[in-house]
Amino acid sequence: MTNAIDISALGKQYKGVAALVGVSATVPMGKVVGLLGHNGAGKSTLIKLILGLIAPTSGRVEVLGESPWGSHSVSLRRRIGYLPESVSFYGNLTGSEVINYLARLKRASGQQASKLLERVGLEYARNRRVSTYSKGMRQRLGLAQALLARPELVVLDEPTGGLDPQATRELYEVVAELRADGHSVLVSSHVLAELEPHIDSALILRQGELLAAGSVVDLRRQSGLPGVVVVQLKEVADPASFARELDELGLEHDVRHDGQFEIQIVEGGKLALLQRLAADPSIDDIVVKEASLARLYDYLGAGTKRQEERNA
């Protein structure tokens, strides 16, 4: 078994409306894979299919070598940890009671439950009712329960919703630890830029279809989307004449605020451009930016749209 998740030609319809169409993808063992897409792209539907919470209309899913709705589905779920989007718990119970109840259902020890509360930094609030928890605290409790019984696969649906920057960083630290321990992680988000540094590869969904799949480097290569150089002119420099110079060189650019320019890098021309800019005395600072996942998403989405329009 080399893949934690194996999906082929998967489709799901709700009352005749297609939520997912012919999706084929894999999540390799021990890797962190991002599931990307805007709201309504089909991310949560795909996750529910992976967890066996709903049955597909067509196609096949295999999770850790088993079918999620087959005869072994109950024992399979012990090997999976899941954090639902905007997770909620039994408000009348304390944090400690919630995690202990869920630990019993997953046949994990009470000791492990306590350790996990500590790991997500909720030890101090363990005897408080969950109804008094902030959204960030609920999310951390959600992460703790997803790690009960040391699951081989962890599925996190929009895990950073409602978290402050520090809590977000801590969450991704846990993801990195999971990866280091050999766990496979599928993490969904619509905050594309945030996921980028933490994932090995991405699955990009748009309107229920798989738009692209692969590592961020692969996706960049596939799209042919160039990076940009952001240039800050010195205060004394004349932005109008710098813009003319760029036009003469045939370089696409956008003017941002206060003498700041964003110049598109043409394929194979990055070094030549940087040498030229470095030699320009009117330039104060240069920053090179590779295409972000957010830009890739827009670019790939627009490409598909253009293709659809041509076909129509």
Add this chain to the structure above:
Amino acid sequence: MSSILIIARKEFRDDFRNRWTIAVAVLFAVLALSISYFGGAAAGKIGFTSFDATLASLTTLAAFVIPLIGLLIAYDMVVGEQDSGTLLLVLSYPISRVELIAGKFVGHCSALATATLVGFGVAVVIIQIMQPEARTAEAWLSMGNFILSASMLGASFVALASVISVMNHDKARAAGLALVTWLTTVIIFDLCLLAILVFTGGNQWEQSAFPHLLYLNPIDVFRLINLTTLGSGSGNELFMGMTATHVYRPWVLYLVMLLWVVIPFELAQFLFRRKEV
């Protein structure tokens, strides 16, 4: 511990924590004692009246209250979790849907049965202490019969509530449907039977079919279990008059009551397995 027991224990504790169980037990005890003490007030006497009369009044009362409580504690067992967002999380755990609903069913039924046993049990003990002539084996048997059948009545309405809870996607709608179910079984069903009696005027058909129609309502089955053992003059003449021509066997009544627990519960399971979350 099996998953069903883990879930049942949580639901049982929740019912205690929400004060449901304690409130219901206190309500039953107070009602039982008041009926027993003030039951004869209309006839001009105050004090503990005959045990049979007390039990007959309790039966009438329990027939109203227990179904309502069963429906109220259980109507949100699935739709409530769906509404609050915990259902998705729990279903991602290594338990089957049958185990989840069975655990909740067992938990609520045990809470209600505990309230019935403690509430009425305490009342019976007090009555027995205050009224030495009630200390007979028959009285204990009637009370045991009453508590057992009342617990089964509670279980049947918890089962009906679980069907309502699985069928609906909206908690408010489920609550409305629970109240409609209560009104139908407590009042409307018997009114319909009375209407049939009036219109047919007591012909042959009525005599043969009517006693069996009572099996269609668990509340009537509960009344039959208790009132037929008490005989006439026990305070529910109308009901007894309606059924006087038929001899009911206790085991048949208990069997029908059991079916009223099992069939709705099986239906709830069936629907829950097919429910999209």
